Amino acid sequence: MLAIINYGLGNLTSIQNMCRRIGVEAMITDDPVLIGKAERLILPGVGHFRKGMENLHASGLKPFLDKLVLEEKRPILGICLGAQLMTKHSEEGDVEGLGWVDANTIRFREEGLKGLKVPHMGWREIILQGSNPLWENLPAEPRFYFVHSYHFDFQRADEVAATAVYGAEFVCAFRKGNVYGTQFHPEKSHKFGMKVLENFSRIKAEP
Amino acid sequence: MSQVRIIPVLLLKNGGLYKTVRFKNARYVGDPINTVKIFNEKEADELVLLDFNASQEKRGPDFKKISEIAGEAFMPMGYGGGIRTLDDAKRVFDGGFEKVVLNSILFEDLSIIEQIGNIYGAQAVVASVDVKKSLFGKQKVYGQSGTRGSGLDPVEWVRQLEGAGAGEIFLNSIDRDGTWEGYDIDLVREVSKAVSLPVIACGGAGNIQDLKQAIHEGGASAVAAGSMFVYQKKGMGVLISFPAEKLKI
Numbered sequence: 231m232l233a234i235i236n237y238g239l240g241n242l243t244s245i246q247n248m249c250r251r252i253g254v255e256a257m258i259t260d261d262p263v264l265i266g267k268a269e270r271l272i273l274p275g276v277g278h279f280r281k282g283m284e285n286l287h288a289s290g291l292k293p294f295l296d297k298l299v300l301e302e303k304r305p306i307l308g309i310c311l312g313a314q315l316m317t318k319h320s321e322e323g324d325v326e327g328l329g330w331v332d333a334n335t336i337r338f339r340e341e342g343l344k345g346l347k348v349p350h351m352g353w354r355e356i357i358l359q360g361s362n363p364l365w366e367n368l369p370a371e372p373r374f375y376f377v378h379s380y381h382f383d384f385q386r387a388d389e390v391a392a393t394a395v396y397g398a399e400f401v402c403a404f405r406k407g408n409v410y411g412t413q414f415h416p417e418k419s420h421k422f423g424m425k426v427l428e429n430f431s432r433i434k435a436e437p
Numbered sequence: 438m439s440q441v442r443i444i445p446v447l448l449l450k451n452g453g454l455y456k457t458v459r460f461k462n463a464r465y466v467g468d469p470i471n472t473v474k475i476f477n478e479k480e481a482d483e484l485v486l487l488d489f490n491a492s493q494e495k496r497g498p499d500f501k502k503i504s505e506i507a508g509e510a511f512m513p514m515g516y517g518g519g520i521r522t523l524d525d526a527k528r529v530f531d532g533g534f535e536k537v538v539l540n541s542i543l544f545e546d547l548s549i550i551e552q553i554g555n556i557y558g559a560q561a562v563v564a565s566v567d568v569k570k571s572l573f574g575k576q577k578v579y580g581q582s583g584t585r586g587s588g589l590d591p592v593e594w595v596r597q598l599e600g601a602g603a604g605e606i607f608l609n610s611i612d613r614d615g616t617w618e619g620y621d622i623d624l625v626r627e628v629s630k631a632v633s634l635p636v637i638a639c640g641g642a643g644n645i646q647d648l649k650q651a652i653h654e655g656g657a658s659a660v661a662a663g664s665m666f667v668y669q670k671k672g673m674g675v676l677i678s679f680p681a682e683k684l685k686i
Contacts, residue, residue, distance in 0.1 A: 239556075239557075240531075240590070242531075243507065243508050243531070243532065244508065244511075244533040245509070247508045247511075247533070248511055250470075251511070266660070276530065276535065276557060276558065276561065277556050277557045277558055277561075278555060278556055278558060281555075281556055287617065311461070321661065327503075342582070347438075347633060347634065347658070349558070349559065349560035349604060349636055350484070351442075351560050351605070351635065352439070352441075352442050352659070353440050353442070353482055354440070355440075373440075375513050376510070377513065377535060377558075377560045377561070378558075378559060378673075379558065379559070380462060401609065408449065414462035415513070415535075418511065418512055418513045418514075419512075420477065420480045420508075420511050421480070423511065424511070
């Protein structure tokens with residue numbers, strides 16, 4: 231069973247429906263008991279970073295998720311804002327994140343954009359970095375759907391799972407042990423998105 | 438090189454999909470769920486669903502119906518029609534849409550853009566602008582599915598919308614809607630130049646050359662169309678299609 235964590239922001243139904251389409255049982259829930267029982271977690275989210283953190287704090291989910299993810303090493307996939315929340319800090323609202331990965335969330339820099347518009351919105355081919363169970367059976371440079379004004383900023387290359395180019399190259403996916411994150415939306419990316427969710431649904435908890 | 442989004446526009450009415458000509462003469466073209474499934478198979482870049490008479494009929498969105506439709510879409514999808522409050526928008530996002538499309542409400546309350554943007558991000562707020570030539574030959578902005586003149590000049594209006602925090606402009610030429618005559622390129626160019634936001638051109642596309650023209654000559658960031666994706670050809674039967682060719686800027 232896969233739990234899609236409902237903390238009051240974003241596109242949860244589409245993730246659940248894509249899971250159903252690929253034969254993966256997924257529930258949308260904010261119930262710690264059900265989340266605790268799930269083998270894998272998805273932290274979705276569309277919206278403002280500050281609002282996201284506020285909701286995670288207010289619902290009491292933060293310390294609970296910290297324990298599941300950091301101590302019990304439950305596989306978790308952050309999508310878009312959900313992935314950004316896993317970083318240490320965001321420039322969007324100047325707030326602290328969950329800090330599960332050694333990165334920050336920063337706004338697209340004018341100098342890198344070369345005149346391109348923010349938000350970065352639309353389909354883009356991504357460059358897969360290193361080996362990663364999420365990328366199994368994907369072709370080189372698969373295309374995914376992006377909608378965002380902020381992106382991950384990593385200091386360490388070994389946690390970077392994919393990059394994309396929007397004016398300048400930026401990190402669009404990461405992996406640190408059991409913690410996975412994608413800036414793009416697999417649930418809105420047709421067959422490649424289905425493949426990523428399918429791959430995630432097969433990832434086993436680390437001993 | 439950047440890939441340009443090609444966006445089929447689906448018009449919802451009483452649970453069915455329709456297509457209009459100059460915003461009138463709505464003709465039934467099929468069931469929305471089936472249509473979305475076909476666009477899944479064809480891997481359309483994005484969809485826009487508009488309950489086009491909602492504001493005119495003083496109705497809100499049919500949340501149950503539109504959520505059913507969004508649940509079938511494995512591509513980004515925007516919804517417009519009858520959204521008047523932050524709570525309406527919230528229910529649309531919760532229903533599985535990535536974007537809300539606002540139109541009639543903007544003539545009364547521009548602050549709704551920021552209210553929604555503060556929570557869901559500016560990229561999720563699309564300001565829809567319907568334009569047609571007035572009696573005196575000037576391009577003017579219309580509300581309530583093109584039935585209510587606002588007297589506003591499109592260029593001035595989109596600048597206001599940008600200032601109010603909109604993430605995208607969905608620019609529709611009422612005069613070209615359903616005509617297959619190509620986009621109003623002058624209008625697309627003027628509006629694209631006036632704002633730094635992405636502008637989605639809509640109204641009049643009949644073939645892939647029209648789409649390219651809106652991008653290369655009009656400066657549009659994305660292109661939308663109805664008839665071209667739901668009919669075989671002008672005056673012919675329903676056939677859902679989507680171009681295999683990818684457009685790049």
